[in-house]
Amino acid sequence: MKALLIEDEKTLAYEIEAFLKKAFYICDLAHNARQGFEKLEDTQYDFVLLDLGLPDRDGFVLLEKGKKAHPETAFIIITARGNVDDRVRGLNMGADDYLTKPFSLLELEARMQAISRRKSGINTQLIDLGEFKVDIQKRMVSYGDVDIDLTRKEFDVLSYLLLHKNRVLTRLQLSEHIWGSFADDDFDSNYIDVHIKNLRKKLVAHAGVEWLETVRGVGYRIRK
Numbered sequence: 001m002k003a004l005l006i007e008d009e010k011t012l013a014y015e016i017e018a019f020l021k022k023a024f025y026i027c028d029l030a031h032n033a034r035q036g037f038e039k040l041e042d043t044q045y046d047f048v049l050l051d052l053g054l055p056d057r058d059g060f061v062l063l064e065k066g067k068k069a070h071p072e073t074a075f076i077i078i079t080a081r082g083n084v085d086d087r088v089r090g091l092n093m094g095a096d097d098y099l100t101k102p103f104s105l106l107e108l109e110a111r112m113q114a115i116s117r118r119k120s121g122i123n124t125q126l127i128d129l130g131e132f133k134v135d136i137q138k139r140m141v142s143y144g145d146v147d148i149d150l151t152r153k154e155f156d157v158l159s160y161l162l163l164h165k166n167r168v169l170t171r172l173q174l175s176e177h178i179w180g181s182f183a184d185d186d187f188d189s190n191y192i193d194v195h196i197k198n199l200r201k202k203l204v205a206h207a208g209v210e211w212l213e214t215v216r217g218v219g220y221r222i223r224k
Helices: 010-022 033-042 059-069 084-092 106-118 152-164 171-179 180-186 191-204
Strands: 004-006 028-029 047-050 074-079 095-100 128-130 132-135 138-143 146-148 213-217 219-222
Touching: 004 010, 004 033, 010 028, 010 106, 028 033, 033 047, 033 059, 033 084, 047 059, 047 106, 059 084, 074 106, 084 095, 095 106, 106 132, 106 152, 132 152, 152 171, 152 191, 152 219, 171 191, 171 219, 191 213, 191 219
Parallel strands: 004 028, 004 047, 047 074, 074 095
Antiparallel strands: 128 132, 132 138, 138 146, 213 219
């Protein structure tokens, strides 16, 4: 999944960026509101992590404009402002969550996962998918007592489709949210098709995957 971090404290920004990349997120950085606006104009993100105390504009301005332009994007405010008025204002303006500095990076990841599950209508980390079970947190897929060995990207494709179940995702959307700049630099739809083919092959060895659909000329979806 793809996140934009808008944070002017560069040491903290690089620390969060490294953590998110280790947790398999694609993370872009902006250190002021202007850079944040520019990136939001060019890219669709799953998450925006927004500091309120930016050097050039108040973060609430960016929250208002960003939420209006990207209503499906989850905005999480990360700020040193811990007073109730700012919390209420941010949530009323459409922020999905509010974290006061200093905060645990593990808590940040847990809240991002909770938002993803809530938006997709999933209320548990262990998901039944046909005859398979998918553990989003442990990044594992199993059939009965057998764990299925998926590559990192194969699991990323499966979980991203699952979090957007019943919605057709184009090859470009999958590439942008899982491979990041790959789509801009050297996009080849066959690259996505190969991963889907390999994923299907590994799953079909255990049971049918009628729920994983190819929408001809468009992309893929999980019908559940």
